[in-house]
Each structure stands twice: as structure tokens, then as C-alpha cells.
Amino acid sequence: MPISRRALAAAAITALALPLSACGSGGDDAGSTDASGKVEGNITFQTWNLRANFKDYFEGVIGDFEKKYPGTHVKWVDQPAEGYPDKISADAAGGTLPDVVNVAPDLVAPLAKAGLAMDLDKAAAKYKGEYLPGAWASHQVPGLPGTYAFPWYLNTGPLFYNKTLFKQAGLDAEKPPKTYDELFTDALQLAEKTDGKVATLANVPTIEDFGRYGSTLTNKEGTGFAFNDAKGVELLTKYKQLYDAKALDPQALTATPESTGKKFLTGAVAMNPGSALDLDNFKKQAPNLYKNIGITDQITSTGHVNMYVQGLMVNAKTRNTPAAVAFAHFVTDAEHQMSFAKKVAIFPSTAGSLNDPYFTKEDGTDETRVRVAAAKSLKTAVNYTPVQFSDQMKTALRNEVAKALQGKQSPKDALDNAVKACDQLLKQQG
Known part of the structure; x- marks a missing residue:
């Protein structure tokens, strides 16, 4: 799929109850978590909209694998981005799921519940230490023991801030806020100094914000949501204070990434998430802003930023467990991830890869400025979005948050209602 921060978040899989009896490409009698046998045989590898731009790369990786393990053959299938979750669901229900599948955590969750995703804590435990702890844990499903995909590539986004606006408000432009408490203090000061003309933020809190603030997002069993806890209510209460003080942009309730980016570009908003592409845009369209851009980590009160992650799942029904596990590991090992x-x-x-000079040394370009900042934060990053949290749930949370900010209900009532709605949607997932 297109590799961007938004794409890496991955759209939630359509709620489709997969039959627990659904078999994989190997049939009901196939499937074993014993990967210790000889690596041989035919397997199918499915990616998500990667052939157009990376055909040579993947053909090279497959060729190297087949050379390393004579007697193996990997058939590569690349699916278009459009309808990918539905394609996986249909293959799972029809017993035609490939042996190794490119997934995001929300895509692997229903497959794991249906018994179609192999538990790598059993099949590939020896490889666990090769990966960042947060990345390995990202494909775990609450309520189920195990890990259901090898972590593959990661992404995250730094936070840009306008140093000029900070200075004008009497804030230290070289010490941007790191925690939510610092953010709220600075935002209120900035709004006061500008008579509400400049907001610090242009987005309402999302599930990731509740996670970064320290809210407990789900119960331990994963059978219900819990972001209406004391921490969650506290966060939304503070956002309400920002909204009332115009420290949160009045149009945040209907904001899009494009609209918030434009507000940052014009100096109406002091902070905004972004990427190296945004820096290049600033350089061309707003040179004065570009000269005064600060780059900092995502705001977090837990000490861990949010990561977006893709993985490679092994079909639990594969006939060739040793080959499928070996290939999924081969593609995601340190050498191939780095290339x-x-x-x-x-x-x-992979553990240690982010210490490579490629991710630690700047060369004066916009690309490396952002890359170094993001890589540093990823070493201890967490995938906060619960694997069960669908697009419908995101909408339900956003709607209730909007009511709280507008004063139509209390933050506590808003989050209680959001949790209730999300729990109902969770039950429909099966």
C-alpha cells in the first residue's frame, strides 16, 4: 500500500465474522506451529499495493530466499489498496488465504480470533529478541495469548511548531512542550497573549491521545473499552478548557489533515504533526515559516510516542510451516528491513537498526531532519490504537468528544457514551 503515516495507520477491517472452522490454503488437516523442520516447498506471499514501486526489491528478496533454501518456491501476489481488508476476509472465509500475508494489527485481530493467524510466540519464539519490544507486541490481540505477525516496517510523525509564535507569546521556542500538562499550559498562554487569534492545536483528541495521556484504553480481556477512566475524563476536560479559551481551533470539530495543515501554514495554528514532505512544502510556500520551524516529538505523558506498524502474518493452516515462518522472518530480518x-x-x-548512522546523523537536508527525529522516538514507541478499534468506533468517539467540547454534555458523560457505543460495535465483530 502507499507508504505514508496515514496509510500505516491502516483502515480498520470491515466487521466480518470469520467462521472459526474456516480453513487456510492447506485444508483442515494442515497447520502446525512446529517450524523446526526442513525449509522446503511452495508458499504464497501476499503484499498490499507494493508491486508498482518495489517490484525489483521484492523479486530480489524472494530470489535470495530461494537461493538460501534450495527446494523452496515463493509465489508473490500483490493486491491493490482498494478493498484489501475485504479481500483478506473473503480469502479467510473461502479457505484461500496465502501462506504469508501483509497485515496491520487491526487486520490480524479477526484472523487470530478465527484461528487463522499462527501464534509466533510458539512458532518463532527464538526470533522475538530481534525486534523492538513495542513492535513485537503490536500484533498481540487482547484476550488471546500469543503474537500473530512478525513486525515489519514502522512509521511515526514528529510534531512541527512555529518558533515565532512561541516567542511572541513569551514561550521558550527552544523548549517546546513534551507532556500534555506542558502543552496545555503553553497553549493557554499562547491563546491569552494573542487574544484567541492563534490556537496551539487544530485537532480534537483521538484514541491515540488518550493512550499517550495514560488512559487505560481496554479491559485486560479485550472484551470492552475503558477510556472513560479518570485519566480519559481528565484529558477531555482539559481539551474543553482549551476549546473555551480558543487555544484549540474552533474548527477542530470538523478538521481534516489538509485543513489543519493549511492553518499551520498561515500561522493560525502553532503546532501540527507532519513529515518531510511538509517541510518541503513550507520551504516553497511559506519561507518565513520554514526558517522558524521547530521539530519535536509527539506529545506524550507516558514517555512513549505512538507508532504505526505493518506486519507479516503466517497462515495457521499452511502446509509448509517451516518455509512460511522462515520466509516471513527473512523478509523482516534486520538486513532486509534496513535495505x-x-x-x-x-x-x-528490528532491535538496534535505528542506531544506524542513517537514522542518527543529519546532513542538513529536510529529509534527514525528520528521519532522525522520528527514528529516535520510535525506539520506545507503542502502537496505542487497540487492534479492535474500527473506523466506526473512531467516528463514535469523535462525535461524543465534539458534544463535550461544545458543552452539550460533560466529558464524563461523553466518554461513557463513547465507550458504550464502541462496546456495542465490538460485540458485532463477533
Whole structure:
């Protein structure tokens, strides 16, 4: 799929109850978590809209694998971005799921519940230490023991801020806020100093914000949501204070990434998430802003930023467990992740890779400024979005948050209602 921060978040899989009896490409009698046998046989590898730009890369990786393991053959299938979750669901229900599948955490969750995703804590435990702890944990499903995909490439986004606006408000432009408490204090000061003409933020809080603030997002079993806890209510209460003081942009309730980016570009908003592409845009369209851009980490009160992650799942029904596990590991090992990261703006999930000079040394370009900042934060990043949290749930949360900010209901009532709505949607997932 197109590799961008938004794409890496991945659209939630359509709520489709997969039959627990659904078999994979190997049939009901196939499937074993024992990967210790000889690596041989035919397997199918499916990616998500990667052939157009990376055909040579993947053909090279497959060729190297087949050379390393004579007697293996990997058939590569690349699916278009449009309808990918539905394609996976249909293959799972029809018993035609490939042996190794490119997934995001929300895509793997229903497959794991249906018994179609192999538990790598059993099949590939020896490889666990090769990956960043947060990345390995990203494909775990609450309520189920195990890990259901090898972590592959990661992404995250730094936060840009306008140093000029900070200075004008009497804030230290070289010490941007790091925690939510610092953010709220600075935002209120900035709004006061500008008589409400400049907001610090242009987005309402999302599920990731509640996670970064320290709210407990789900119960331990994963059977219900819990972001209406004391921390969650506290966060939304503070956002309400920002909204009332015009420290949160009045149009945040209907904001899009494009609209918030434009407000940052014109100096109406002091902070906004972004990427190296945005820096280039600033340089061309707003040179004065570009000269005064600050780059900092995402705001977090937990000490861990949010990561977006892709993975490679092994079909639990594969006939060739040793080959499928070996190939999924081969594609996601440190060497191959590093070579892939140098072809596109993503980050490896393997331990130690982010210490490579490619991710630690700046050369004065916009690209490396952002890459170094993002890589540093990814070492301890967490995928906060619960694997069960669908697009419908995101909408339900956003709607209730909007009511709270507008004063139509209390923050507590808003989050209680959001949790209730999300729990109902969760039950429909099966």
C-alpha cells in the first residue's frame, strides 16, 4: 500500500465474522506451529499495493530466499489498496488465504480470533529478541495469548511548531512542550497573549491521545473499552478548557489533515504533526515559516510516542510451516528491513537498526531532519490504537468528544457514551 503515516495507520477491517472452522490454503488437516523442520516447498506471499514501486526489491528478496533454501518456491501476489481488508476476509472465509500475508494489527485481530493467524510466540519464539519490544507486541490481540505477525516496517510523525509564535507569546521556542500538562499550559498562554487569534492545536483528541495521556484504553480481556477512566475524563476536560479559551481551533470539530495543515501554514495554528514532505512544502510556500520551524516529538505523558506498524502474518493452516515462518522472518530480518528503509521513508522494527548512522546523523537536508527525529522516538514507541478499534468506533468517539467540547454534555458523560457505543460495535465483530 502507499507508504505514508496515514496509510500505516491502516483502515480498520470491515466487521466480518470469520467462521472459526474456516480453513487456510492447506485444508483442515494442515497447520502446525512446529517450524523446526526442513525449509522446503511452495508458499504464497501476499503484499498490499507494493508491486508498482518495489517490484525489483521484492523479486530480489524472494530470489535470495530461494537461493538460501534450495527446494523452496515463493509465489508473490500483490493486491491493490482498494478493498484489501475485504479481500483478506473473503480469502479467510473461502479457505484461500496465502501462506504469508501483509497485515496491520487491526487486520490480524479477526484472523487470530478465527484461528487463522499462527501464534509466533510458539512458532518463532527464538526470533522475538530481534525486534523492538513495542513492535513485537503490536500484533498481540487482547484476550488471546500469543503474537500473530512478525513486525515489519514502522512509521511515526514528529510534531512541527512555529518558533515565532512561541516567542511572541513569551514561550521558550527552544523548549517546546513534551507532556500534555506542558502543552496545555503553553497553549493557554499562547491563546491569552494573542487574544484567541492563534490556537496551539487544530485537532480534537483521538484514541491515540488518550493512550499517550495514560488512559487505560481496554479491559485486560479485550472484551470492552475503558477510556472513560479518570485519566480519559481528565484529558477531555482539559481539551474543553482549551476549546473555551480558543487555544484549540474552533474548527477542530470538523478538521481534516489538509485543513489543519493549511492553518499551520498561515500561522493560525502553532503546532501540527507532519513529515518531510511538509517541510518541503513550507520551504516553497511559506519561507518565513520554514526558517522558524521547530521539530519535536509527539506529545506524550507516558514517555512513549505512538507508532504505526505493518506486519507479516503466517497462515495457521499452511502446509509448509517451516518455509512460511522462515520466509516471513527473512523478509523482516534486520538486513532486509534496513535495505527496504533506504528505498522509502519507513523505519525498521528490528532491535538496534535505528542506531544506524542513517537514522542518527543529519546532513542538513529536510529529509534527514525528520528521519532522525522520528527514528529516535520510535525506539520506545507503542502502537496505542487497540487492534479492535474500527473506523466506526473512531467516528463514535469523535462525535461524543465534539458534544463535550461544545458543552452539550460533560466529558464524563461523553466518554461513557463513547465507550458504550464502541462496546456495542465490538460485540458485532463477533
